[in-house]
Amino acid sequence: MSPQSPFPTIDISPFLHPSPPWRLHSTCALLSAACAHPGFFYLANHNLPRALTDRVLALAREFFLDAPAAEKERIKRRDVGQGGNGGRGDGARGYQVIGDNVTGGKRDWHEAIDWYRPVREGEPFDEEEEEEEEEEECCAGGGGGGKGKGKGKTGSSKSGGGDRQGPPYELLKGVNAWPRYPEGFREAYEEYVDKMSELGTAVVRAMGLALGHGMDDVFVGNTRKSAWVMRAIGYPPLPGDGRAAGEDGGGVVSCGAHSDYGCVTLLLADETKGALQAWVETEGEEGRWVDVDPVEGALVVNVGDMMSRWSGGKWKATRHRVVHKGGGYRVSVPFFFEPDWDARVPGKEGEGDVIYGEYLEGKVKGNF
Numbered sequence: 001m002s003p004q005s006p007f008p009t010i011d012i013s014p015f016l017h018p019s020p021p022w023r024l025h026s027t028c029a030l031l032s033a034a035c036a037h038p039g040f041f042y043l044a045n046h047n048l049p050r051a052l053t054d055r056v057l058a059l060a061r062e063f064f065l066d067a068p069a070a071e072k073e074r075i076k077r078r079d080v081g082q083g084g085n086g087g088r089g090d091g092a093r094g095y096q097v098i099g100d101n102v103t104g105g106k107r108d109w110h111e112a113i114d115w116y117r118p119v120r121e122g123e124p125f126d127e128e129e130e131e132e133e134e135e136e137e138c139c140a141g142g143g144g145g146g147k148g149k150g151k152g153k154t155g156s157s158k159s160g161g162g163d164r165q166g167p168p169y170e171l172l173k174g175v176n177a178w179p180r181y182p183e184g185f186r187e188a189y190e191e192y193v194d195k196m197s198e199l200g201t202a203v204v205r206a207m208g209l210a211l212g213h214g215m216d217d218v219f220v221g222n223t224r225k226s227a228w229v230m231r232a233i234g235y236p237p238l239p240g241d242g243r244a245a246g247e248d249g250g251g252v253v254s255c256g257a258h259s260d261y262g263c264v265t266l267l268l269a270d271e272t273k274g275a276l277q278a279w280v281e282t283e284g285e286e287g288r289w290v291d292v293d294p295v296e297g298a299l300v301v302n303v304g305d306m307m308s309r310w311s312g313g314k315w316k317a318t319r320h321r322v323v324h325k326g327g328g329y330r331v332s333v334p335f336f337f338e339p340d341w342d343a344r345v346p347g348k349e350g351e352g353d354v355i356y357g358e359y360l361e362g363k364v365k366g367n368f
């Protein structure tokens with residue numbers, strides 16, 4: 001972080017361990033200021049094991065750079081009703097090749113895998129997986145159950161699924177696709193989801209306290225079944241002249257300018273500098289894109305649209321983009337800690353309420 005960085009560091013540890021009220025309140029004061037401006041900050045002392053964060057990044061890198069083309073194809077995101085296994089596509093989950101993801105009407109220069117909170121526990125992703133499951137069940141004496149059951153909090157979410165109706169699926173109602181290569185991918189990422197769900201809860205609890213006026217439990221109460229989203233993103237270097245063109249926003253960029261939709265984004269990124277940028281507006285100055293470079297041991301956090309609404313517009317869902325200017329291959333894993341699917345989120349002045357799931361559907365239909 002350069003000395004002029006406008007992005008503060010928030011120590012979240014008081015919300016992870018029993019702490020005296022004065023410590024909670026001093027964290028909240030810093031948090032509230034950071035959420036109001038610039039809407040981006042670093043989160044330190046988050047208690048995530050370093051071995052796990054390293055592994056999550058390494059697995060994503062290995063998948064993007066070394067997985068066989070057939071494996072990428074197997075877990076590819078499909079439109080609703082499309083794809084194998086009787087139409088397993090849900091228009092959201094799965095792998096996207098470079099250019100598949102569109103932001104602001106333009107194709108992004110990245111590849112990615114998207115996962116969403118499971119709504120169909122125990123339902124297999126493809127037929128082969130089903131066969132594997134049956135074997136597992138048989139070997140466990142028939143009492144087992146499918147993959148994803150009994151796997152901690154990630155597996156405890158049955159908001160409308162679990163009935164094994166099978167494909168074709170509706171928009172966003174499919175089954176998560178897990179790479180078989182590299183080995184251990186799913187296990188590491190499911191552990192990561194559990195840890196990030198806990199951390200997200202701590203962050204929104206702090207945010208509730210920071211907003212005051214009886215908000216203490218509002219976010220915790222509306223994120224108990226967080227409709228979280230996780231992406232693993234691989235950014236190759238931008239194509240030759242695109243690198244220069246991307247600087248002024250005119251050419252191809254790694255990820256186009258956008259705000260995130262939900263409560264709070266917790267971003268784990270590799271050590272690549274000069275990629276993620278936030279739009280910072282300071283009073284008396286013109287707005288500008290500022291690099292949000294990685295800080296050792298910290299996550300990058302930003303406020304999403306729903307949190308901005310809940311704060312009555314006091315907090316900003318700051319626009320950001322990725323222009324990966326270096327020559328290496330960058331990897332990031334954002335975890336979007338979101339409201340429950342059916343959470344009702346108030347509007348800012350003059351706007352009506354929204355149901356978060358409906359808001360998300362609208363975004364996904366519009367291809368981000």
Ligand SMILES: O=C(O)CCC(=O)C(=O)O
Pocket residue numbers: 231233255260267269276320321322332334
């Ligand atoms: O890769 C990054 O640094 C950020 C990606 C991002 O903004 C997003 O996926 O919403």
Ligand SMILES: [Fe+2]
Pocket residue numbers: 258259260265320
């Ligand atoms: Fe984003």
